[in-house]
Amino acid sequence: MQAEVVRTERLGCSYYSGPVLENVSISVQAGDYVGIVGPNGSGKSTLVRALMGLNDIGSGSAELFGVPSERFSQWGRIGYLPQHVKLFNPVFPATVAETVALGLLSLKRFPRRMTRHDRHRVERILDELGVHDLAGKLIGELSGGQQQRVLLARALVNNPELLILDEPTAALDPETRERFYRLLRDINQDRRVTVLLVTHDMGTIGLYASKLLYLDKRVLFYGSFEEFCHSADMSLLFGEHSQHLMCHRH
Numbered sequence: 244m245q246a247e248v249v250r251t252e253r254l255g256c257s258y259y260s261g262p263v264l265e266n267v268s269i270s271v272q273a274g275d276y277v278g279i280v281g282p283n284g285s286g287k288s289t290l291v292r293a294l295m296g297l298n299d300i301g302s303g304s305a306e307l308f309g310v311p312s313e314r315f316s317q318w319g320r321i322g323y324l325p326q327h328v329k330l331f332n333p334v335f336p337a338t339v340a341e342t343v344a345l346g347l348l349s350l351k352r353f354p355r356r357m358t359r360h361d362r363h364r365v366e367r368i369l370d371e372l373g374v375h376d377l378a379g380k381l382i383g384e385l386s387g388g389q390q391q392r393v394l395l396a397r398a399l400v401n402n403p404e405l406l407i408l409d410e411p412t413a414a415l416d417p418e419t420r421e422r423f424y425r426l427l428r429d430i431n432q433d434r435r436v437t438v439l440l441v442t443h444d445m446g447t448i449g450l451y452a453s454k455l456l457y458l459d460k461r462v463l464f465y466g467s468f469e470e471f472c473h474s475a476d477m478s479l480l481f482g483e484h485s486q487h488l489m490c491h492r493h
């Protein structure tokens with residue numbers, strides 16, 4: 244049996260303005276690549292923020308690696324790339340290597356020192372993401388796509404088992420976006436990292452993700468792409484043309 248990485252049971256979240264998510268029940272298995280889609284304001288970011296302990300859970304429950312989220316503390320097992328990461332100011336005084344090293348240091352207790360092994364890990368991940376030659380550059384001098392790769396390197400430097408990304412491709416040009424998606428696919432397939440990816444790239448996500456979560460304050464669909472593509476309910480919801488566009492792989 245595969246290990247369960249994320250489980251929510253009738254999860255609900257509210258802001259002062261009212262409920263945003265209701266009755267969300269999902270189970271994510273190790274190795275899954277879940278595309279989380281839905282219209283603006285449908286609660287996608289709220290869901291991943293609730294999993295990360297950044298939003299309160301109003302009702303129901305969530306578990307990470309089998310541990311109730313309120314008691315979960317092994318944050319090194321999760322890499323998180325939040326939405327709207329501000330691109331860095333050109334004079335921000337940190338190099339690429341230092342920015343990635345922060346991903347390691349932030350999980351250490353005081354005194355927060357880099358070991359030789361840590362430096363090696365930073366170098367290796369920069370290499371894997373193809374930004375090794377930028378290691379000594381100031382992060383603010385890089386293009387948006389390069390900065391996004393560096394932020395992904397920071398999220399990956401602890402060798403997380405689960406990677407949660409909230410609209411990571413929003414600022415990328417189409418070519419860089421494709422490359423980013425291929426990179427994530429390789430991370431998911433070669434390293435067996437479980438991926439939860441919030442996106443509006445409805446036409447692209449079908450090429451890469453193994454499961455689809457369609458949210459609109461509640462779960463409208465959760466299952467494999469095969470199920471999605473053969474669902475008459477989803478044809479009614481999206482229209483056959485849009486469903487076909489998302490299903491070109493299947």
Ligand SMILES: Nc1ncnc2c1ncn2[C@@H]1O[C@H](COP(=O)(O)OP(=O)(O)OP(=O)(O)O)[C@@H](O)[C@H]1O
Nearest residue numbers: 258259260263281282283284285286287288289290
């Ligand atoms: N901090 C907050 N305080 C109050 N309301 C909020 C807050 N954050 C989000 N909301 C509201 O909650 C709802 C869901 O927002 P959320 O950001 O989760 O949606 P989303 O599906 O990620 O949207 P998008 O695709 O536009 O990024 C929206 O109506 C939003 O206005």
